[in-house]
Amino acid sequence: MASRREFFKLAGVIATGTALASVAGCSAGQSNSAKAAAGEGEGFLVGYQPVSFAKEARVVIVGAGPAGVLCGYETAKAGLSTIIIDRDNVVGGVARYSAGVQNWFGSEIGARERGLLSWEGGMKEQMEAFNQKKNFPELAEKISEYTGKAQDLLADAFDYEWDPMIENYETTWLPKGGLCENSPLFDTIKENLDGIGVEFFFENRVTSLITDETGEVVGVRCVDELTGEITDVKGEYIVLATGGFISDQEMVAKYLPNWTNLGCVITSGNGDGFKLAKTVGIAWDEEAMSIYKNLNAHSEAIFVAQQYGPSLSILQNGRRFMNETSVHAAATGCLACNAGNWWSIWDDTLMNSQNRECILTGGGEIHTCQTVEELAETMNVPLSELQATFDEYKQICATGEDPKFERKLWLQELKPPYYCMNNRPVRYKTMGALKTDINCQCLDEKGNVVPHVFAAGIMGLFDYSCDQVPAYASGMYVGERIAELASA
Numbered sequence: 001m002a003s004r005r006e007f008f009k010l011a012g013v014i015a016t017g018t019a020l021a022s023v024a025g026c027s028a029g030q031s032n033s034a035k036a037a038a039g040e041g042e043g044f045l046v047g048y049q050p051v052s053f054a055k056e057a058r059v060v061i062v063g064a065g066p067a068g069v070l071c072g073y074e075t076a077k078a079g080l081s082t083i084i085i086d087r088d089n090v091v092g093g094v095a096r097y098s099a100g101v102q103n104w105f106g107s108e109i110g111a112r113e114r115g116l117l118s119w120e121g122g123m124k125e126q127m128e129a130f131n132q133k134k135n136f137p138e139l140a141e142k143i144s145e146y147t148g149k150a151q152d153l154l155a156d157a158f159d160y161e162w163d164p165m166i167e168n169y170e171t172t173w174l175p176k177g178g179l180c181e182n183s184p185l186f187d188t189i190k191e192n193l194d195g196i197g198v199e200f201f202f203e204n205r206v207t208s209l210i211t212d213e214t215g216e217v218v219g220v221r222c223v224d225e226l227t228g229e230i231t232d233v234k235g236e237y238i239v240l241a242t243g244g245f246i247s248d249q250e251m252v253a254k255y256l257p258n259w260t261n262l263g264c265v266i267t268s269g270n271g272d273g274f275k276l277a278k279t280v281g282i283a284w285d286e287e288a289m290s291i292y293k294n295l296n297a298h299s300e301a302i303f304v305a306q307q308y309g310p311s312l313s314i315l316q317n318g319r320r321f322m323n324e325t326s327v328h329a330a331a332t333g334c335l336a337c338n339a340g341n342w343w344s345i346w347d348d349t350l351m352n353s354q355n356r357e358c359i360l361t362g363g364g365e366i367h368t369c370q371t372v373e374e375l376a377e378t379m380n381v382p383l384s385e386l387q388a389t390f391d392e393y394k395q396i397c398a399t400g401e402d403p404k405f406e407r408k409l410w411l412q413e414l415k416p417p418y419y420c421m422n423n424r425p426v427r428y429k430t431m432g433a434l435k436t437d438i439n440c441q442c443l444d445e446k447g448n449v450v451p452h453v454f455a456a457g458i459m460g461l462f463d464y465s466c467d468q469v470p471a472y473a474s475g476m477y478v479g480e481r482i483a484e485l486a487s488a
């Protein structure tokens with residue numbers, strides 16, 4: 001396709017280690033690339049490369065996470081040519097590597113298989129009460145409604161099957177193969193999207209939005225992170241679905257300063273979509289970005305599985321500090337106790353459950369012990385305190401009452417062999433988002449729509465939630481809105 005060099009401009013290049021290195025590598029000097037990186041350049045040159053569109057689709061989606069793929073499914077199904085670009089070489093975003101605990105509600109499949117109330121039943125009232133507490137209740141309500149629709153889409157269009165219901169968790173749906181077994185779902189989604197003509201452009205990082213002479217966004221620039229090769233992609237509807245900013249140290253220091261010194265379990269949450277958006281004047285919701293969500297353990301191995309079987313969590317002093325089935329309380333609870341790690345202890349009930357494969361990803365970090373004495377020695381905790389914890393837990397199991405932490409589930413004594421693993425708190429997801437209207441079209445500081453640009457997934461969800469299910473729902477919702485706008 002011919003390039004109209006004079007009319008296109010890069011709105012700014014986001015600072016990416018590899019991308020800037022490649023820019024500097026083919027530039028005669030630092031000044032132009034530095035200027036372009038800061039978004040100050042008047043022209044369209046980055047490393048002296050003019051804009052030249054090599055690919056084109058009506059819909060260009062940046063990010064192949066849960067949001068990006070369902071958005072692409074909807075737009076392609078509506079007959080709009082669609083390209084999904086991702087730095088990774090597979091679909092699924094961070095959800096692919098997550099525990100995969102999914103909290104769906106309001107779906108037909110939920111009503112059918114678990115007798116759950118549909119969105120139009122009592123569920124609607126519950127969710128409306130939840131949504132009213134949000135800063136943007138109208139969008140929260142839409143996303144609630146779409147969680148049911150998205151689950152039905154996965155079940156009907158992609159034949160996706162979940163694990164049978166686990167006792168006490170009727171709105172929770174787990175991967176059929178157990179926790180962390182997310183690849184089958186994403187591989188099925190990919191196959192289906194291939195089948196309806198979605199083009200995937202992998203291992204490419206979007207580093208700039210491209211604008212035309214009026215300043216409107218008309219495409220994106222991608223850089224192959226291995227070769228440095230640049231590809232410009234033209235699009236009518238640009239969807240930013242790049243996830244959160246938890247891996248970006250500067251953004252975390254600014255918005256979530258209490259977490260600055262914690263490690264981060266993912267590397268892809270660089271806030272790229274936020275930085276790209278800023279180059280064309282899209283506003284960030286600073287208030288939502290500062291909302292603290294929960295923390296994780298450095299490994300999903302046993303951390304999430306503790307919701308689904310008997311276990312104990314203790315600090316280095318040998319004492320319990322939380323309700324073990326309220327897993328996210330572990331990381332924050334441990335920090336609140338001024339501790340830097342905690343131990344999980346479990347037995348064969350969990351080890352031989354459907355989550356065995358997930359647990360075994362703990363590998364050499366998992367220790368097997370035959371006695372409480374051996375456990376104390378392995379974990380280097382005081383035996384007397386650990387024994388007191390086991391004695392107390394025996395009492396809790398006998399009475400069904402856990403006065404300190406009010407745990408109600410899986411109150412079963414642990415039997416040897418015992419297994420233990422040390423966990424460290426890490427950050428893993430953020431809450432906040434770009435400012436959008438009800439159609440998820442991005443807005444500038446004055447509340448005006450920035451034409452052609454949409455936010456999907458957790459970067460477009462304001463303060464609704466930063467989980468997998470709302471990301472699917474948001475992607476589906478945005479895809480439908482684009483299809484509607486395109487047909488208007």
Ligand SMILES: Cc1cc2nc3c(=O)[nH]c(=O)nc-3n(C[C@H](O)[C@H](O)[C@H](O)COP(=O)(O)OP(=O)(O)OC[C@H]3O[C@@H](n4cnc5c(N)ncnc54)[C@H](O)[C@@H]3O)c2cc1C
Nearest residue numbers: 063065067087093094095098100101206243457458467468
């Ligand atoms: C360890 C962990 C465990 C989790 N466990 C659960 C759980 O059990 N249940 C649950 O509901 N949620 C869980 N989550 C959260 C859930 O995975 C996310 O909320 C969800 O994946 C968000 O979807 P998304 O599509 O908005 O973004 P993401 O999944 O983050 O996808 C964004 C995609 O954009 C790509 N990208 C980013 N920048 C660029 C760029 N410049 N150019 C090209 N591509 C780019 C990334 O490579 C990525 O593929 C977990 C998250 C983590 C990290």
